Structures are given as C-alpha cells and as structure tokens.
Amino acid sequence: MDTEIKKADRFDWTLTLLLFLFFLISCLAIYSAQSTGQYGERNFLIMQVFWYVVGAAIVLGSILFDSYQYRKLAWVLYGFGIFLLILLAVAPPSIAPERNGSKNWFVIKGIGTIQPSEFVKIFLILALSRAVAAHHEKYIEKTLTTDLLLLLKLGLITGVPLGLIVIEDLGTALVIMAILAGVILVSGISWKIILPICSVGASFVALIFYLVLNKPEILEKYLLVETYQFNRIYSWLDPANHSSGSSFHLLQSLKAIGSGLISGKGFSNGVVYVPEAHTDFIFSVIGEEYGFVGGSVLIGLYFLLIYHLIKTALDTNEPFNTYVCTGIICMITFHVFQNVGMTIQVLPITGIPLPFISYGGSSLMGNMFAMGLVYSIRYHHRNYMFSTEKSLSS
Template sequence: MGHCWLLLWISGVSLSVVFYSRAYFIQTGAKSWFAIGPLTFQPAEVMKPFYILMMSRLLVEDYHRGLHKRAQDDWRLLKKMLGYTLPIIILLKFIHDLGTTMVFVAILAGCLLVSQCRSKFLWRLFLSAGTVGAGLVWAATSSGGQQLLTHLGFKAYQFARINSWINPSGDTSGQSYQLWQSMTAIGSGSIWGIGFHHQSVYVPVRESDMIFSVIGETTGFVGSVVVLGIFMYLIYLVVQAALTSHQLLYVYVSIGVAVMLTFHMFENIGMTVGLLPLTGIPLPFMSQGGSALLGNFMGIGLVLSAQYRSFRSIFSLPNKFY
C-alpha cells in the first residue's frame, strides 16, 4: 500500500491522455474515453479504487498522529485530502465528466465522516457544501444565474438536465425525452413486468446509464425490488468486512468501496425514475462498460483482501497458506 500514490499518479496520467485522443470524441461526442483500436477505455473508472487507497492511507497516517483536539488538526487532514482530490476534479472538469466528479466528491465525504475530524467541523463543512449545492441548483434554474454559471464553465446541456429534472413533462420531445421515456418504461412494467422479449418503450442509452429502465419495464416492481435488495445485501457485506477487519487501512478501504457502490446505485436509479438529475453514472455490475466493471471488481477485490487478512489473523495460517 506504500505505493498507492504512484498508482493514483499513473491513472491520472492516463486520464490526461484523454485530452489527446479525439477519435472516440469525434465519433460519439464523449470526452471521457480514449480509443485503442476497436477498444475504448475510461481511465476515471479505474482511478476510483486507487483514490480510495490513497484516502485510506491518509486516514491511517492521521490516526497515528492522535486525536484531533484543535481546528488546525481538522484543516490539516482536509488540506491533504484535497491535495489529491482537486487535481482529479480539475481533469474531470476539462473533459466535462460531472457524474464521475460527483463520485469522487462522495468518496471524499464518506472518508471525512469516518475520520477523526471533530463533529463540529464536519457539521459546518457539510452545511456549507449543501448551501453551495443548493445555490448552484437555484442559479441553474434562473436566467441570471445561468449567465453567471456559463462564465464559470457550465454547458447548455447541463442546464437542460436540471430543467428536465425539475419539470420532466415540460418538453418530452426535447430535453426531457430520455428521462420521460425512462419513467414511461418503468411505469409500463407495473407489478410483474412485461417480460424480457416484450420491450415496448424506446429509451436512449438504455444498455448503459439507463439500464434500470430495462429492469423496471421487463421485471416490474417485484424485479426492481429484488435488484435493490441484492445491491443492499452487497453493500451490507462490504460494510461488514469493514467492521470485522483487524487492520485499520482495510477498514477505511472497505468503507470507501461501500460509499462508491452506494452512490453509484443511488444516483443511477434515482436519475432513471426522476428523483435526481441525469448524469453519466453506470449501475454497478449491470450497465454496459468494461472500464466501470473493471473498477468495480477492483473495489470488491480490495474488500475480499481485507476479509482474507482478517481470516488469516484469526486462524494464524502458516506461510504456505499466504
């Protein structure tokens, strides 16, 4: 784990390569991938497990320094964590990947919650962040605010997503088309669904970001609840691995993976049913995309490593079992 900063740096360099790979952007308009022959790769997805490792290492180092007794201790940890987070956010800003940016921010928030930062500091920090977020949403829905945000780098399609989230039935043939079609598909599934061979509602990009619309339409409310139950059980197992781990590093790693999976699930399902704005966040282990699948498997692999080390320490396995 001593070289996790190097892994994060290498993945950051690969993310920078996206700026110079224009073939896939010209073909699809997406800037988050670069093409290698017939294959495409999204470096930000693989960066997430490395980022979790780095944040976990910072938390362990902070733990060994002792309890936080002053505000300076809280700010010292926050500055170190932001030192690794802000460069990633800046890179993602240049490629206009707001969805992945939200995932990194969620992981950072989860790590801060389990850190030694004082509750008074965390309350003020999250309250300030929530106020800024609410202000951005308000600005995105007003003409004057949109002009200001445009100067700050926001794009027209981002405003359209906010508007379609607030009023999904306002322009069902235009900016709200994808969300409205997704809600219609899920609603058409009713209780039991219409079956896998009877999809009747067209939803753009349903094999990737909108995969839950397929689940809702084909398996109905019952199938959707089953899928949600499976995800909740998976997250429960990850949290259990954190609670039973005998190494502090793997406690933090497991919590980071749990936050990553939870946010992916919450945001992806929430946007398909109209509870949250549309963002490019895949549903773990279900959406199409090899890069996201690889990143999720790497996260689960870290959790399994934590369980293995706990098992080894309990039973004191000999070297031949290591």
C-alpha cells in the first residue's frame, strides 16, 4: 500500500489536469467546427477522442522508461526518424500522396494519415539532449574550441532532418529551428559565439524579407523558391488585395475572431466559414464562439503548461532531462505563438497546428509522447536524488 501511495505521489497530476482541460476544449471546438457542414459526414470528434486515448496509452508507456533508458535510445529513435523521412521522400504516391504541393504523410488504410515529422521533432530533442550532455561529460574544461565543437555537433544533428523536411514543410522546419535555438541557449555555449551567429542570422532574415517584398525574382532564380511561398507573405501583409488561398483563410479567420467580441456567440453558434477550422484554424472557432475571454483562458492554460515544464526543467538534477524539457518547451511555445499569431495576422500562415487542440492524430501523438517524457522525468526523479533533497512531487 505504501509503495502504491508513493507511486501515486510521483505521478504528475498537475500535468494530467492541464491535458484533460485541453482535451475538453479540443472536443468542444472540433464539434463546433465540423457542424458547419463543410466536411460532410466525417466525424472528427470521434477520431480526436480516439487519438487522445492512443495518446494516453503513449504517455503510460513512456513512464515505463527512465531518463537513462531514453538517453540510450536517443540515437536509435533519431535514426528511425531519419529513416522514415527518407522513406517518405522515395515512397510511391499510393503510400505517400502529394497534397497541396507537399509530400508529408503516409496513408495507412483503416487508420488514416501519419506525418513522420511530428515524431521526428521529439526524436531530435532526445538526440540533441544526449549530444549536449555527453559533450559536457567529455569536456569538463570549457573553451571556445569546445563550444564551437558542440555547436557543430548540434548543427549536424539538426541539419539532417531539417534538410529532409524544409522543402516539403516550412512550418515544421521552423519548429525544428526553434528547438535547436532553445537547446543551444541552455547548452552553455559562450555568448561570444552565439551573439555573432544571431546577428548574422537576423541580418540574413532581414535580407530575405527585403528580397521577397522588392526583388522576388532573385530568390526564384538563385534559391529555387516557389512563387506560392511568396504569396503567403503578401497575403499576410495585405490580405485584402491578394486573392491567394491563404489570404482567404486569413480574412475569414479575422472575421470569425473579430465577430466573437468579448464573450463570443456561444457554443456551436459560429456562423463564419473558415476553411480547415478543425485543424490549423481551430483558434478561430474558439475566438468566435467564446470571444476574447475564451481565447485568453486557452492561452492562460498554455502559460500554465509552459510554467509547469519550466519548473520541471529547473527541479530535475539530470542535465539530460533539463535539455529534454527545454526542447519540449520551445516546441510547444513556438507552436502556440505561431498558430495563434497566424489566425490574427500577427504572423504569416504556415500550417502549424495548435497543440492538443487542433484535430490530427500525428500531431497529438507526437505532443503526447513529449508529455510522456515529462511524466517520466517527474515519476523517476527520486531514483536520482539523495533522500535529503527535495523531490519533484513535493
């Protein structure tokens, strides 16, 4: 009995409550989104409940492994993720059809579509975390040379999946860059190296933005960038004067959220048609039906989640765990910031789903696997501490 009580105390009930609230909000929003009639007879709500059940199983399975085992499995999972991305690139259309100009999903009969990149993000977090932890164990004395070596390692580890993803899925590529940036910031690499790199990166982004707005033909010629990618920038800055698909999405999203005002129109009372309302634009549904108050409550829950993850990262005494939590924090934060931002014209549309809320099996399973890592860190924390130290469950 005492053992069972201790196990219950070590279980992360705070995270469980947050995920349960996300589950309720997701179900309500998806039910409203699919009731507009644009999806025919398809019932996304039932499938979302199913994916949440699968996600819960993934969490429970993840708790069975501790950080030592995840560290051993990091390269295996990373290699498996790279294999999936390569397989996706060479797979025939019958297995991996091209949709909207991108080839991002495997089609599995009886199940639906699986997007490997959603899992690769988590595998990458584990690989980067192991690389940083192993580097610091090998090089006790830090120098600019060892820091440059670590930066090179992280760049190479990230560059492989990034190169396989960026051509087909710019949004996921940006998430991967955010994960890399977060891990670098907590890796202990000297700011004498980070600041010049950030300056060069910011200048490069500014140059690209200038060329997109003023001389797009240069990018088309030398970087082989497709014109439709420029349209996303144009429709973001001036949606009313551009007739691209993303412009229509944005205008409808702004109408939906704006019409919700302070308290919204009420559950399932949304009337503004927003394409892909059950997936990428689920926040538009929440904004229209629950208004500023509903949207703020949801964003507040994300703040609580990020706070909980930060506390976990700070409380653990394993550097590997800290790096894992950092990668997950950056991934979730970027997803939320980008998704909400694109629905209200703060950021361009990239097709990034809202974590735990948007419909999608791959996205939800990937995020639940990430949460499973956090559960594992907190559950097994006492195994790595002296009895006189404070535990994560206290």
